[in-house]
Amino acid sequence: MTSIIQFLSMGGYAVYVWSSYGVAAIVLIALALVSWRRTKAHEAELQSLQDASPHRRRRRAAQMEEAT
Amino acid sequence: MHRFANPARFLRLSAAILPWATVLTVLLLGVGLYLSLFVAPPDYQQGEAVRIMFVHVPAAWMALEVYVLMAMSSAVGLIWRHPLADLMAKAAAPIGAGFTAIALATGSLWGEPMWGTWWVWDARLTSVLILFFLYLGYIALWQAFDDHDKAAKAAAILALVGVINVPIIHFSVNWWNTMHQAASIVRVDGPHIYRSILIPLLVMIVAFQAYFVTVLLWRVRAEIAERKVRSLRLAQASQI
Numbered sequence: 248m249t250s251i252i253q254f255l256s257m258g259g260y261a262v263y264v265w266s267s268y269g270v271a272a273i274v275l276i277a278l279a280l281v282s283w284r285r286t287k288a289h290e291a292e293l294q295s296l297q298d299a300s301p302h303r304r305r306r307r308a309a310q311m312e313e314a315t
Numbered sequence: 316m317h318r319f320a321n322p323a324r325f326l327r328l329s330a331a332i333l334p335w336a337t338v339l340t341v342l343l344l345g346v347g348l349y350l351s352l353f354v355a356p357p358d359y360q361q362g363e364a365v366r367i368m369f370v371h372v373p374a375a376w377m378a379l380e381v382y383v384l385m386a387m388s389s390a391v392g393l394i395w396r397h398p399l400a401d402l403m404a405k406a407a408a409p410i411g412a413g414f415t416a417i418a419l420a421t422g423s424l425w426g427e428p429m430w431g432t433w434w435v436w437d438a439r440l441t442s443v444l445i446l447f448f449l450y451l452g453y454i455a456l457w458q459a460f461d462d463h464d465k466a467a468k469a470a471a472i473l474a475l476v477g478v479i480n481v482p483i484i485h486f487s488v489n490w491w492n493t494m495h496q497a498a499s500i501v502r503v504d505g506p507h508i509y510r511s512i513l514i515p516l517l518v519m520i521v522a523f524q525a526y527f528v529t530v531l532l533w534r535v536r537a538e539i540a541e542r543k544v545r546s547l548r549l550a551q552a553s554q555i
Contacts, residue, residue: 258364267425268348270420271421274416274417275413275417278410282409285534286533286536288537293540293543296544296548
């Protein structure tokens with residue numbers, strides 16, 4: 248227990264050391280999350296647009312006609 | 316060069332690289348944090364505060380490296396009118412701004428206990444602050460134009476003009492009497508740093524590189540998808 252407290256206290260520099268690591272973690276994680284979610288959102292939108300494109304729909308209709 | 320610049324090829328290549336880059340980033344950051352916080356010894360002068368270095372130096376390093384990459388990519392976009400190069404530079408800018416913000420914040424948090432001040436207007440600190448504003452200006456320029464090509468051109472010119480700041484940052488600690496210490500790793504006479512500190516530092520630098528590759532690839536994929544969505548919507552609108 249004392250060793251954990253000793254580790255966390257960082258020889259009296261706890262505020263400076265942990266704030267530094269904290270700032271870095273917050274910036275890097277936030278940037279990664281925002282970028283990843285943006286990628287997924289745009290790729291999903293593109294997929295739905297391509298699925299709904301008239302060109303595709305016509306081709307699909309033709310396939311359906313062939314099948315029936 | 317042109318083969319890799321093909322968007323379809325890029326999408327396939329990045330899809331293959333991304334899982335590995337992501338795993339590598341997490342692993343390296345884990346190992347790097349362990350070495351930085353538990354293995355590296357405290358400094359005989361700075362005590363445990365020296366551990367701030369393991370995030371400060373890699374972030375500052377990446378801040379410069381990302382800027383150089385962004386400027387080179389901008390040049391390729393400007394000269395050969397390569398659309399993917401413009402998107403690459405655009406995607407890199409927020410990541411570079413993030414690294415610069417980390418370098419500035421951790422530098423401040425290191426300066427307060429060691430120098431007795433959060434900030435001094437010395438050459439190194441001021442030139443890095445200018446780098447941060449260059450990133451912000453670059454991002455703002457992209458948003459200032461509705462026309463993609465005009466935005467790309469204006470932003471690329473800003474990125475290229477700003478390159479002058481890169482050697483100023485690097486050599487500022489030698490050219491001027493700065494509060495900031497001189498380089499310890501990249502020196503003509505070899506690194507001036509103990510191995511017990513050098514190894515954690517290098518692992519963290521490589522981890523930050525892996526992080527950059529991962530997030531950059533995500534962001535470029537997002538840009539490509541966004542462009543395609545826009546052109547599809549335009550095509551649909553013109554049909555109606």
